[in-house]
Amino acid sequence: MNAKESLLNSLNEERKRETEELIGLFNLTEQNQLELIKNEVDLMLFAEESIGEKVDINTILKKDKGQRRNAFMTAMREVMNRLEREETDYSTFPTLKPERGKIEVLQEDITLGFGRCPCPIDGEETRCCKLSTLDVITQCAFSCSYCSVQAFYDKNRIKVVSNLKEKLGALHLDDSIWHIGTGQASDSLFLGDEYSTLSDLAAFAEQHPNLVIELKSKAYKDVFKRKYPRNMIFTWSLNAETIIEKEERGTAPLLKRLECAQRARDNGSLVGFHIHPMVHFKGWREEYSRIAEEIEKRFSPAEILMISSGTLIFTRENLRFIREKQVRTRVIEMEKRLTAGKYSYPFEIKKEMFSHLFSSFSPDFIENIFTYLCLEDPALWMPCLKREYKCDKDFENDMRKHYFAKINST
Numbered sequence: 001m002n003a004k005e006s007l008l009n010s011l012n013e014e015r016k017r018e019t020e021e022l023i024g025l026f027n028l029t030e031q032n033q034l035e036l037i038k039n040e041v042d043l044m045l046f047a048e049e050s051i052g053e054k055v056d057i058n059t060i061l062k063k064d065k066g067q068r069r070n071a072f073m074t075a076m077r078e079v080m081n082r083l084e085r086e087e088t089d090y091s092t093f094p095t096l097k098p099e100r101g102k103i104e105v106l107q108e109d110i111t112l113g114f115g116r117c118p119c120p121i122d123g124e125e126t127r128c129c130k131l132s133t134l135d136v137i138t139q140c141a142f143s144c145s146y147c148s149v150q151a152f153y154d155k156n157r158i159k160v161v162s163n164l165k166e167k168l169g170a171l172h173l174d175d176s177i178w179h180i181g182t183g184q185a186s187d188s189l190f191l192g193d194e195y196s197t198l199s200d201l202a203a204f205a206e207q208h209p210n211l212v213i214e215l216k217s218k219a220y221k222d223v224f225k226r227k228y229p230r231n232m233i234f235t236w237s238l239n240a241e242t243i244i245e246k247e248e249r250g251t252a253p254l255l256k257r258l259e260c261a262q263r264a265r266d267n268g269s270l271v272g273f274h275i276h277p278m279v280h281f282k283g284w285r286e287e288y289s290r291i292a293e294e295i296e297k298r299f300s301p302a303e304i305l306m307i308s309s310g311t312l313i314f315t316r317e318n319l320r321f322i323r324e325k326q327v328r329t330r331v332i333e334m335e336k337r338l339t340a341g342k343y344s345y346p347f348e349i350k351k352e353m354f355s356h357l358f359s360s361f362s363p364d365f366i367e368n369i370f371t372y373l374c375l376e377d378p379a380l381w382m383p384c385l386k387r388e389y390k391c392d393k394d395f396e397n398d399m400r401k402h403y404f405a406k407i408n409s410t
Contacts, residue, residue, distance in 0.1 A: 004030070007037045010326060015040055018052045025057075026072045035073070039080055041323055046083075046333050047093050054079045084335040088281040090246050093330050098143035098250040107160045107195055112136065112167040113185060125340035127378045128392050129399050131214075132177050136161050136197050137186035142218060143249040145329035146277060148318050149185060158186065164200040173208070178400055183216025183235075189260075192223050205232040212403055216274065220252035220260045224267035230407050233305055234264040235272035240287035243279050247331055258294055265303045270406060272306040276374060278353045279312060279331060280345060285356055292360035301368035305406055306399075309357055310374035311350050314343045339377065347377060354384035370402040 008016060019040050023033050040051060048054075055075045063071050113135030117128060137160050139153040153159070161167060182188045182201065193199055198215075205213040206229045214233045228234075236257045244254055252260070261271045275291055278284070295307070312331055322332060336343040344350070354373065358366060371385055372395070381388040389395040 004034050004037060007034075007041050007323075010323075011037075011040055011044060015044055015050055018050055022052060022072070026060075026069045028069060028073075032069070032073055036076065039076060042080075042332070045323070045326060045328055046330050047328060048083070048333075051076050051079065083333050087284065088279065088330050088333050090242050090281055090283075090330065093246055094328075095245055096249060096328055103141050103156050103158060105158045105160065105191065105195075107162045109162050110138075110159060112161050112164070112171070113138070114171060117181075125377070126375050127373065127381065127389060127395055128375075129179065129372065130176075130392060130396050132180045133184045134180050134182050135185040136164055136182055136201070137188075137191065140186045141190055142187060142251045144218075144251065145247045145249070145322070145327050146312060146314075146318075146331045148315070148321070153185075158191070160191065160195045160197065164195075164197060165203060168200060168204045173211075178210065179212045179214065179403070181214045181216060183214070183237075187217050187219055188215035189217035189219045189221040189223060189234075192221050198223055198228075202226075202228050202232055205229040212407070214272070217260075218248060218251040218257060220256040222260070222263060224263045224269070227267065228269050230268075230270070233270050233272055234261065235274060235306070236261050237274045237276060238291055239275070239277070240279065240281070240284060240291070242281060242283060242287060247279070247329060254291065255294070258298055262298055265299065270303065270305040271299070272304060272308075274308045274310075274374070275357060276308060276310040277312045278309060278357065280334065280349055280353065281330075284353065288353070288357050289360040292357065296361060296365050301365055302406070302409070304369050305403060306370045306372070307366070308372050308374050309354055310376055311345050311353065313375055315341070316343075319343065340375075342375075347380070350376065351380055351383055354380060358384060370399060370406075372399065 008019065011019060019037060022028070022036060028036060036051065043050060055072065060068055060071045060075065113133070115133050117131040117133060137158060139155070139158045140147065140149050141158060191197065201213055201215070205211065209229070209231055212231050212233060214235055216235045216237060218237050238254060238257060239248060241254050244251060261273070264271050273295060275288070278288065295304075312334065314332065314336070319332060321327075322329065335346055335349070337346050358371065373380055373384065378388060389398065
């Protein structure tokens with residue numbers, strides 16, 4: 001079965017029948033057929049009307065027979081371009097539950113994944129903090145539509161590294177390693193301390209006060225009945241409430257995440273927030289402003305280590321996974337520009353979103369918190385954050401200085 005047939009068969013029966021009728025009606029070429037079918041697959045995932053419903057077929061059929069094919073293709077492209085350019089409308093998109101089935105959690109004697117953030121080298125195209133990554137758990141029980149984690153692991157099995165304490169002790173750490181994140185291959189807090197991962201990481205952080213151990217989560221999990229080392233940082237990924245409801249399926253609501261961060265704060269831990277990925281949708285300005293207001297209402301700058309942001313970023317593999325697995329989503333209903341080998345929003349849209357977000361904080365609040373952009377064009381820093389770095393090393397050194405200044409403060 002070729003790619004065209006595979007895509008056509010992924011459509012539901014009604015869309016498949018309509019698509020085949022359009023192919024015959026306008027005598028579409030093979031290339032035209034593939035374009036139409038790809039668009040129909042996307043519209044199905046977006047929960048949008050079909051091409052046949054969006055294009056004025058009767059008007060096209062009134063044209064001369066030799067003009068109809070081109071007229072249809074032009075009209076279809078205008079429909080798709082309009083959807084991409086406009087702010088995504090979630091008012092007609094259903095709230096979906098995760099479709100994962102039963103999830104099994106296994107503790108296995110597997111290799112402790114220790115690596116580096118996969119940013120482009122030397123920050124020539126994006127600015128990178130050179131985060132080290134530590135995969136103590138692989139696979140996530142949440143079902144965020146845009147996430148690539150589910151493409152790499154068995155979707156119904158979460159694997160936890162056994163003998164973690166011994167494996168952490170055997171890590172080779174050179175002088176360049178200082179900031180280690182655990183939220184790349186799973187949610188750092190979803191399992192709590194059920195498998196002693198938090199206890200083992202806490203012991204590791206205590207033994208290495210020169211390291212910053214960062215946990216990243218979208219969960220509400222009360223794991224703060226015990227104290228943690230000051231250099232063990234708890235961060236939450238935050239998003240607009242519409243995006244949490246429609247695209248971050250199974251995760252904790254925005255206010256629950258913030259309440260969990262308050263528990264961490266009350267327990268003596270520093271917290272951080274990744275407002276990421278920002279989505280360009282109808283109502284984004286008001287909803288992202290509310291995130292800033294809630295953070296400022298609940299925390300003082302001294303309690304927050306960092307606030308970062310970034311937008312949707314997709315590789316070709318991410319997009320292929322979403323389409324092949326028929327993930328119902330509108331996150332890819334966007335204008336996609338290829339930058340640093342990945343697809344994201346155009347520069348001007350990003351500039352508008354980041355500028356709006358950070359200006360939503362009062363100046364005397366945000367200037368006392370380390371802020372940065374993740375996986376973004378260095379040219380966005382000055383207009384959005386009012387500062388910039390010449391290279392990744394300067395960024396990393398400044399982050400390190402600010403982090404340890406706050407960690408070592410009393």
